[in-house]
Amino acid sequence: MDASKIHTWMLPPLHINGKPSKAHTQGLLVHRNGFFVTARRDDINPRRSLLLWLRCNPSSEKENFDESKRTWTKIWDITPTSQPASWSGMLDHPGGFDSDGENLWIPISQSRRNGKTIVRKFSIGSLMDKGDATPTESIIINDHIGAIAVSRSPKRLFGANWDTMLAYELSVDGNPIQHYERKTFIRNLPSWSIAVQDWKVHDGFLIASGLDRSSKLLANRPRSLIQLVNVKTRQITAELRLPRHATGNLTREGMAVFDKHIWLLPGDLGVEDKLYRFPLDEL
Numbered sequence: 244m245d246a247s248k249i250h251t252w253m254l255p256p257l258h259i260n261g262k263p264s265k266a267h268t269q270g271l272l273v274h275r276n277g278f279f280v281t282a283r284r285d286d287i288n289p290r291r292s293l294l295l296w297l298r299c300n301p302s303s304e305k306e307n308f309d310e311s312k313r314t315w316t317k318i319w320d321i322t323p324t325s326q327p328a329s330w331s332g333m334l335d336h337p338g339g340f341d342s343d344g345e346n347l348w349i350p351i352s353q354s355r356r357n358g359k360t361i362v363r364k365f366s367i368g369s370l371m372d373k374g375d376a377t378p379t380e381s382i383i384i385n386d387h388i389g390a391i392a393v394s395r396s397p398k399r400l401f402g403a404n405w406d407t408m409l410a411y412e413l414s415v416d417g418n419p420i421q422h423y424e425r426k427t428f429i430r431n432l433p434s435w436s437i438a439v440q441d442w443k444v445h446d447g448f449l450i451a452s453g454l455d456r457s458s459k460l461l462a463n464r465p466r467s468l469i470q471l472v473n474v475k476t477r478q479i480t481a482e483l484r485l486p487r488h489a490t491g492n493l494t495r496e497g498m499a500v501f502d503k504h505i506w507l508l509p510g511d512l513g514v515e516d517k518l519y520r521f522p523l524d525e526l
Contacts, residue, residue: 244525246486249493252518254278254508255297255313263514266293270339270390270441271497271508271518272347273301276371277316280497281337281349282512284320290335292322292351294365294376295512302502319376323351323361327383330359339390339403339441339497342367343415346379348400350388356405358387362417382417392442392449394474401449403439406456431478436460437468441498449474450526452498452507455484467494469505471526481526493519 257264266282273279277298284291298316299306323334332353338360340349345367352360363378370376386409388402399420402411410428412420429435436457443450449472460466467485472478485493490510497508504520 244483244485244521246488248525249485249488249519249521252301252307252506252520254512254516254518255315256514257295257315257512259284259318264512266512268496268508268511268516269337270349271499271506272340272342272443273499273501273506274342274367275300275302275501277301278518279340279347280508280512281340283336283354289333290354291320292335292337294319294321294337294347294349294370296370298371301506317370317374319370319374321349321351321363321365321376321378323363323381326359326361332358334359334361336387336389338388339439341391341393341443343393343395348391348393350384350391350402352387352389356387358405360384360386360388360402362388362391362400362402382413384411384413386411390439390441392444394444394449399474401442401444403442403451406438407453429472429477429479435479437470440494440496443498443500444474445500447474448472448480450498450500450505452494452505454492454495465492467492469494469498469526483526488519490517 265286266284270281280295296317334351336352336354338350347365362382364380387405390403392401400413410423437453439453451470455466455468465484471481499506507519
């Protein structure tokens with residue numbers, strides 16, 4: 244893809260309680276009323292799971308340069324306050340997430356391979372209108388789920404674990420439907436090698452964004468990869484490799500789909516960060 248088609252959007256610096264802070268970016272969702280981001284706050288101990296919202300109109304290029312948009316509108320600590328007694332370790336890793344149109348579905352995990360996860364549902368209306376981040380539903384999964392995607396028809400949740408060694412398909416009430424080993428999830432590519440960082444369901448397709456972990460990849464071949472997967476057939480119909488950027492791999496963290504564009508958030512939150520976007524029809 245021609246790098247000139249990639250455009251940027253500036254994000255505010257991260258301040259919590261009036262002080263500069265740092266957080267490791269995980270997931271991104273672009274909404275008509277702004278940007279939602281999940282991140283793990285790393286400058287305190289114990290670390291915390293955060294959900295951030297920047298109110299803006301993502302379709303307006305003018306707002307990209309609006310100084311009034313230089314502060315996060317809301318920052319919520321969504322670290323679960325309770326978990327099964329048999330679990331040890333903080334749920335400090337909120338992952339890639341998705342929306343069913345009315346709610347955000349966010350996996351919150353322990354920061355380790357084979358850790359545990361609580362997937363929580365948050366009302367978008369309550370978040371924006373009341374500032375209320377009380378979850379309306381919780382689903383327990385005995386694995387580290389790094390990303391959740393939501394299908395509206397059929398009503399399904401798709402989860403990717405650490406490095407996407409397993410993919411999960413669940414009903415929206417949490418009942419397991421199927422789980423797949425990496426080599427069986429994509430029917431037309433047994434050597435599927437992407438480590439999903441964030442994925443979304445859009446128009447009947449699962450759009451997976453992440454890093455190609457193939458050991459056979461040539462040294463000069465970009466690892467940043469976005470794939471279009473038919474939800475019903477579980478077959479890849481298109482893919483795009485993104486050129487390596489000055490900041491590193493563009494698909495290493497958050498990804499969203501909005502306004503006929505793919506949006507990427509590869510960097511951590513701190514003094515300054517940027518979103519990158521390009522036309523969806525590049526896929």
